[in-house]
Amino acid sequence: MNNPIEDALKVIQSKPEGVLQSELWKVLGVDSRKCSRIVKKLLDTGLIERAEFKKDGIKTYVLTVTKRPLDPSLILAGEELIPCIGCEDECNVIECHRLMDWMYQLAIVEAEEII
Numbered sequence: 679m680n681n682p683i684e685d686a687l688k689v690i691q692s693k694p695e696g697v698l699q700s701e702l703w704k705v706l707g708v709d710s711r712k713c714s715r716i717v718k719k720l721l722d723t724g725l726i727e728r729a730e731f732k733k734d735g736i737k738t739y740v741l742t743v744t745k746r747p748l749d750p751s752l753i754l755a756g757e758e759l760i761p762c763i764g765c766e767d768e769c770n771v772i773e774c775h776r777l778m779d780w781m782y783q784l785a786i787v788e789a790e791e792i793i
């Protein structure tokens with residue numbers, strides 16, 4: 679582990695249910711004061727959220743990644759949903775005709791919006 683902020687973010691991202699701040703510093707191998715500074719930086723960036731939590735009567739915090747609403751423009755070309763959602767094929771992005779067709783459709787939709 680090199681960058682403690684990146685490492686902390688990875689740990690938090692790996693647990694959708696959240697990570698207790700009182701356990702994060704042990705995982706990172708830093709002391710609780712340093713962990714507090716790392717958590718503050720992540721909170722300041724908006725990448726994580728923090729909520730109060732009591733464990734064994736002791737107050738701590740549960741840390742979770744910030745959930746952002748999905749931008750529909752990232753998965754829709756007009757009415758057409760990106761084919762990768764639900765795809766179970768062995769993925770080869772460079773040679774995927776379904777993805778190419780979808781991107782072509784996206785280019786058409788974007789061109790129509792400009793005209």
Ligand code: SF4
Nearest residue numbers: 761762765769774777
């Ligand atoms: S790029 Fe093609 S093969 Fe890969 S996940 Fe998307 S649709 Fe499926």
